[in-house]
Amino acid sequence: MRGGVNRALAICGKEWRIALDTPLGYVVATAFLLAAGFFFGNHLFLIGQADMRGYFGVMPLLLMFFIPAMTMRMLSDEQRSGTFELLATMPVQTADIVAGKFFAVMVQVSALLALTLLYPATLALIGNLDGGQVAAAYLALFLLAACYVAISLYASALTSHAVVAYVIGFGMLFGLFIMMQAMPTLSPQAQDFLTAVAPLSHYQLMLRGVIGLDNVGALVSVTVLFLALTWFQLERRQWR
Amino acid sequence: MIQANQLSRKYGEQFAVENLSFHVHRGEVMGLLGPNGAGKSTTMKMLTCFLPPSSGEAFIDGASLHDSITVRRRVGYLPENAPSYSDLDVHSHLKFVGAMHGLMDATLTDRIREMGVLCGLDHVMYRRIDELSKGFRQRVGLAASMLHDPDCLIFDEPTTGLDPNQIVEIRKLIRRLGEKRTVLLSSHVLPEVEAVCDRMMIIDRGQLQTMGTARELSRQARGEALLHVTFKASSEAVFDLLRESVKEIGVELRETDTPHSYAIHHPDPDYPLAEALFHAAVSCGSVILEMHSEQATLEDVFHKLTGGGQ
Known part of the structure; x- marks a missing residue:
């Protein structure tokens, strides 16, 4: 067990090292912070609302573009360059590989979200900020990001081309987004089903400031489901 | 020690490897030869637990492939084309590989230093792998496999992409490693296998064709004793005498620039033809200018067993 954790941490550390040594990580991080800053500033200065509802409303869209970019190389590059064979013949379980990759991206995403805490801090200085609601929203954002990372990681396991992985990951997240947009046009049964399983519906419920166990559970379940699918995809070679 | 029993791997309905059985002892270097698509890499992928066998079993130092984590701890594997993390520098790559094998920091630092010296990587230790030549990347792969x-x-093809000097170095290194460890290597380069390996096996279309030392394979391929001889003058009397004492002997005049040049063969590859011919020539007073036994080369064996001669 401890060996597995150490190996997952070694994979996580290796991914961090690569992210810090290559320009892609910096480009994605800078672009994300600029875009988040733009939407925050837009609501505050142009619309003149000193709250963060608009900001948290647009964050899922930003994550939909940026998270597939952060995960696209994670497993596709390993398969393209042949290093997956190296990795899979080391004394490590496939689950540890998936966990290491997932935590590597989650640490990056968490660091980016932590940097955006500057915006609520600014707002707290100039107005009345509901700290509890913002904290709940950040927790929801973190859990939604975890869902998106797991979905994008699965996309990266499906192909050996990073760009194709991005397109698949973005396509899956966009599909979930479109489903939410189309929800009012669906039958009541379909609406109930989507409300129960779609990550965005749980995120929106949590934005109201109430952390429901069912909402947290649903977001965690989708994350675990896609991590399991990633594991399955990597193990498939064993059964071909 | 590597022990493979009836190892098979199917892709769909097609056998990539079929009922392959062999063993490699500790202190022995075994060469795995075969044309492209013969199943060499698939065999290695099974032995390193990257692919499970469809049937059959193999053991690495007594550990079954089913106990894959133990097997992976005991095996050092260099996959084809020596893949490595090209965005990392050599030191970081080796550190990652060591951490994955559970090496502690102090041991890992020492091992990286040792491997750096052994594989000639000490002066490129902090260079990014994507800036290195193919030869150096190959060495990085070798160092990682032995870390x-x-x-x-x-x-799997350890000397691909190396220059002649590097090839000689790596061959020496493998020979040295093979003194105490069990080494299985695949190669397309037949002289390399001959130079490095104690024994070799040839596989084709997933099936074992033959296995043995270079000398044993050579004998198997020839299938008969063959002697080339050149006399100073006509030597029919020598052959008449030989035919009287050795019934199954065959004599053919060779079409060369040199007159009185013959090929003499006997169905038994171990028959002492040279000795019999020498005694016959002495009895008849004939002068032999040149005489040598013809050996089948590894190329001949490979050609014959893998269908190249058809």
């Missing part, structure tokens, strides 16, 4: 000091080493 955790495994008892069993499996190298």
Whole structure:
């Protein structure tokens, strides 16, 4: 067990090292912070609302573009360059590989979200900020990001081309987004089903400031489901 | 020690490897030869637990492939084309590989230093791998495979992309490793296998064709004793005498620039033809200018067994 954790941490550390040594990580991080800053500033200065509802409303869209970019190389590059064979013949379980990759991206995403805490801090200085609601929203954002990372990681396991992985990951997240947009046009049964399983519906419920166990559970379940699918995809070679 | 029993791997309905059985002892270097698509890499992928066998079983130092984590701890594997993390520098790559094998920091630092010296990487240790030549990347792969000091080493075409000097160095290194460890290597380069390996096996279309030392394979391929001889003058009397004492002997005049040049063969590859011919020539007073036994080369064996001669 401890060996597995150490190996997952070694994979996580290796991914961090690569992210810090290559320009892609910096480009994605800078672009994300600029875009988040733009939407925050837009609501505050142009619309003149000193709250963060608009900001948290647009964050899922930003994550939909940026998270597939952060995960696209994670497993596709390993398969393209042949290093997956190296990795899979080391004394490590496939689950540890998936966990290491997932935590590597989650640490990056968490660091980016932590940097955006500057915006609520600014707002707290100039107005009345509901700290509890913002904290709940950040927790929801973190859990939604975890869902998106797991979905994008699965996309990266499906192909050996990073760009194709991005397109698949973005396509899956966009599909979930479109489903939410189309929800009012669906039958009541379909609406109930989507409300129960779609990550965005749980995120929106949590934005109201109430952390429901069912909402947290649903977001965690989708994350675990896609991590399991990633594991399955990597193990498939064993059964071909 | 590597022990494979009836190892098979199917892709769909097609056998990539079929009922392959062999063993490699500790202190022995075994060469795996075969044309493209013969199943060499698939065999290695099975032995390193990257692919499970469809049927059959193999053991690495007594550990079954089903106990894959133990097997992977005991094996050092260099996959084809020596993949490595090109965005990392050599030191970081080796550190990652060591951490994955559970090496502690102090041991890992020492092992990286040792491997750096052994594989000639000490002066490129902090250069990014994507800036290195193919030869150096190959060395990085070799260093990574030996980092955790495994008892069993499996190298898939270890000298691909190396220059002649590097090839000589790596061959020496493999020979040295093979003195105490179990080494299985695949190669397309027949002289390399001959120079490095104690024994070799040839596989074709997933099936074992033959296995043995270079000398044994050579004998198997020839199938008969063959002697080339050149006399100073006509020597029919010598052959008449030979035919009287050795019934199954065959004599053919060779079409060369040199007159009185013959090929003499006997169905038994171990028959002492040279000795019999010498005694016959002395009895008849004939002068032999040149005489040598013809050996089948590894190329001949490979050609014959893998269908190249058809």
